[in-house]
Amino acid sequence: MTNNQDERIAKMTFASVYPHYLAKVQKKGRTAEELHQVIEWLTAFDKKRLAQLIEEKATFEVFFQQATIHPNADLIKGVICGYRVEEIANPLTQQVRYLDRLVDELAKGRKMDKILRVK
Known part of the structure; x- marks a missing residue:
């Protein structure tokens, strides 16, 4: 990944991506919950904190x-x-891709x- 891609991901708002995550999982029969x-x-964000971050356009x-x-x-x-998510060098980009991967697995x-990697 280039620094430009990392910067673009860092500046993207969670609120702009969240509806896509939701639509993706719901289309496959999974729920918002x-x-x-x-x-x-x-992330350890509960539903209330998640809503705040969306509202704030974090x-x-x-x-x-x-x-x-x-x-x-x-x-x-x-x-x-x-x-490969495990090989991404930039920590923020890797965390965003972790979330993308989890959403894909859910969908x-x-x-x-x-x-949830329960052992």
């Missing part, structure tokens, strides 16, 4: 600065947007305990 559960697992940079990333997030592996019908 399941999406929120996945987001909360990764950038991904601010969003992930305020997040408490789950200790098992490094167990998220796979390819998203042509890149593909993966079981919640697998998505």
Whole structure:
């Protein structure tokens, strides 16, 4: 990834992407509650805090600065947007791609305990 891509991702607002996440999972028969559960697992943001961040139009940079990333997030592996998430060097870009990967897994019908890396 180039620095331009990293900067573009950092400046993107979570509020602009969230409706796409929601539409993607709902189109595949999953619920908003399941999406929120996945987001909360990764970031520790409850539904109320998530709504505040959307309302504030927080950038991904601010969003992930305020997040408490789950200790098992490094167990998220796979390819998203042509890149292996475990090999992305920029920490913010990697965290955004972690979220993208979890949303993809949810949309593909993966079981919640697998998505949330329950051992």
